[in-house]
Amino acid sequence: MIVCEQLHKSYPMGHGLKKVLNGLNLRINPGEHVGFLGRNGSGKTTLIKLIGGVELPTSGKIRRHMSISWPLGFGGGFQGSLTGYDNARFIARIYGHDYRDIRDFVEDFTELGGQLKMPVKTYSSGMRARLAFALSLAIEFDCYLIDEIIMVGDQNFHKKCHVELFEKRGDRALIFASHSAELVREFCDSAVVLDDGLAHVYEDVNEALDVYVAL
Amino acid sequence: MTSLAAGWRTQRRVISALMVRELVTRFGRENIGFLWIMAEPLLFAGLVGIVWRFMKGPEDNGVGVFAFIASGYIPLTMFRNAVGRSVRVFSVNGSLMYHRQIKILDFMVVRFLIEMIGAMMAYVFIAALLMSFGEFPVPADLGPFFLGWLLYCLFSFSLCLVLAPLSEMSDVLEKFIPVTIYISIPFSGTFSMLSWFAPEAQKWMYYSPFVHAMEMMRYGIFGSRVNATWDVSVPIAASIVLLLIGLVLCRRIRRQLVVE
Numbered sequence: 001m002i003v004c005e006q007l008h009k010s011y012p013m014g015h016g017l018k019k020v021l022n023g024l025n026l027r028i029n030p031g032e033h034v035g036f037l038g039r040n041g042s043g044k045t046t047l048i049k050l051i052g053g054v055e056l057p058t059s060g061k062i063r064r065h066m067s068i069s070w071p072l073g074f075g076g077g078f079q080g081s082l083t084g085y086d087n088a089r090f091i092a093r094i095y096g097h098d099y100r101d102i103r104d105f106v107e108d109f110t111e112l113g114g115q116l117k118m119p120v121k122t123y124s125s126g127m128r129a130r131l132a133f134a135l136s137l138a139i140e141f142d143c144y145l146i147d148e149i150i151m152v153g154d155q156n157f158h159k160k161c162h163v164e165l166f167e168k169r170g171d172r173a174l175i176f177a178s179h180s181a182e183l184v185r186e187f188c189d190s191a192v193v194l195d196d197g198l199a200h201v202y203e204d205v206n207e208a209l210d211v212y213v214a215l
Numbered sequence: 216m217t218s219l220a221a222g223w224r225t226q227r228r229v230i231s232a233l234m235v236r237e238l239v240t241r242f243g244r245e246n247i248g249f250l251w252i253m254a255e256p257l258l259f260a261g262l263v264g265i266v267w268r269f270m271k272g273p274e275d276n277g278v279g280v281f282a283f284i285a286s287g288y289i290p291l292t293m294f295r296n297a298v299g300r301s302v303r304v305f306s307v308n309g310s311l312m313y314h315r316q317i318k319i320l321d322f323m324v325v326r327f328l329i330e331m332i333g334a335m336m337a338y339v340f341i342a343a344l345l346m347s348f349g350e351f352p353v354p355a356d357l358g359p360f361f362l363g364w365l366l367y368c369l370f371s372f373s374l375c376l377v378l379a380p381l382s383e384m385s386d387v388l389e390k391f392i393p394v395t396i397y398i399s400i401p402f403s404g405t406f407s408m409l410s411w412f413a414p415e416a417q418k419w420m421y422y423s424p425f426v427h428a429m430e431m432m433r434y435g436i437f438g439s440r441v442n443a444t445w446d447v448s449v450p451i452a453a454s455i456v457l458l459l460i461g462l463v464l465c466r467r468i469r470r471q472l473v474v475e
Contacts, residue, residue, distance in 0.1 A: 054312050058470075071313065076313045076474060082240060093231070094228060
C-alpha cells in the first residue's frame with residue numbers, strides 16, 4: 001500500500017513559486033492498476049517522482065508499505081555514458097541481485113543484442129524503454145511506476161510488456177501516467193485525474209477519461 | 216538489530232557499486248585507467264620540484280627540496296581535486312536519485328575516497344621514485360605521518376561537505392571557490408613549516424587546520440630535521456563544526472533538489 005497525505009510540492013519560478021501539488025491525498029492498494037490523467041504540467045510526472053522518492057515533497061508525507069520501482073520514464077535512472085551492460089551491472093549491484101540473472105533476462109527481454117555494449121546515450125527512446133522495463137522486471141517490485149514511456153515501444157514490445165507485466169505479474173500494483181486513452185483503458189482498472197494540484201479518484205476508467213477530455 | 220545489519224549491507228553494496236561506476240565513467244577501461252589519477256600529482260610534484268631545485272639548490276632549511284615539495288603538493292592536489300569534484304555534485308548525479316537506497320552522502324563519500332586513494336598511491340609512487348635517486352628520506356616515524364594524513368583528509372572532506380551544497384545554492388559562490396582555494400595556499404603549510412615564519416605570523420597560521428596536519432606529516436617523514444609543532448585539536452574541532460554545517464546544508468539541498 002502507498003499512502004500520500006497532504007502532499008504539497010512547489011518549484012522556484014523566477015522570484016516566486018510554482019505550486020504543482022496542493023495538498024494531494026491518494027491511496028494505492030496492492031495489485032491495483034491506476035492510470036494518472038491530466039493536462040501537460042498538471043503534476044503527473046511530479047507525483048510519480050515523489051512516490052518514487054526521486055524528489056522530496058515540500059510538505060506532506062508518503063508512506064510506502066511495498067517495494068516500488070524507480071520511475072520508468074524518458075529521463076533519469078541511467079548513466080548515459082555507460083553501456084547497457086554497465087548500467088545493468090550497476091543496478092544489479094545496488095539492488096543486491098546476481099548480475100548474471102539480470103543480464104540473461106535483459107538480453108532476452110530487450111532483444112538489443114550488440115547494442116547493449118554501446119553507451120545508453122546512443123539509444124533511441126524505444127530502446128531505453130526496453131532496457132528500463134527489462135531491468136525493473138528483473139529486479140521484481142510490488143509496484144511499478146511508469147511515466148508515459150510504454151507508448152514509445154513498438155507492437156512487439158507492447159506484447160512483451162503484456163505477458164511479463166499483466167500475465168506473469170498480474171498481482172503487482174501499477175501506476176501509469178499517460179495521455180493515451182486507449183492504453184489507460186487497456187491497462188488500468190481505476191484512474192486519477194490530476195487538476196489544480198489535487199487528485200480526483202474514479203473507480204470507472206471511462207468516467208475518468210470523460211472528465212479528462214473535458215478539462 | 217537485523218535491520219541495522221541489513222542497512223549496513225545495503226550501504227556497503229551501494230558504496231562499492233558507486234565506486235566502480237565512478238571509476239569507469241571517469242577513467243574508462245582503456246590503457247592505464249585508474250592509474251591516471253596519479254598523473255596530475257606526479258607531474259605537479261615533479262615539475263615544481265625541478266623549478267624549486269634550480270631556484271633554491273638541493274636543500275632548503277636542511278631538508279631536500281624535492282621531498283619537501285612532494286610532501287606538500289600531493290595533499291594539496293588531493294584537496295583541490297576533491298573540492299573540484301564536489302562542485303555541483305548533486306545536479307551532476309541527479310540520475311542516481313532514481314534509486315532510493317542511494318543517499319547523497321554516498322556519492323560525496325565515494326568521490327572523496329577515490330581522490331584520497333589516488334593521492335595515497337601517488338604518494339607511495341613518488342616517494343619510492345625519489346628514494347631510488349636518494350632525494351627522499353626513509354620516513355622517520357609513520358605514526359604521526361598517517362595521523363596527519365587522516366586529519367588532512369578529514370578536514371578536506373568536511374570542507375567539501377559544506378562547499379558542495381553551497382555551490383548548488385549560488386552561482387556566485389561556485390565561481391569564487393577556485394580563487395579562494397588559490398589564495399589560501401600560502402596558509403596551508405604546503406610550501407613552508409610553521410617555524411619558518413615570524414612569531415607574529417605563526418600566531419595566525421596556528422588557526423589553519425591544514426598547517427597542523429601538514430606539520431605532522433612532515434615530522435613523520437623528516438623527523439628531527441624539521442622543527443615541527445602541532446595541535447590535533449585544531450583540525451578536529453574545525454572538522455566537527457564543518458561536518459555539522461555540511462550535513463544540515465546537504466539535507467536542505469536534498470529537499471529542494473530538482474531531478475530531470
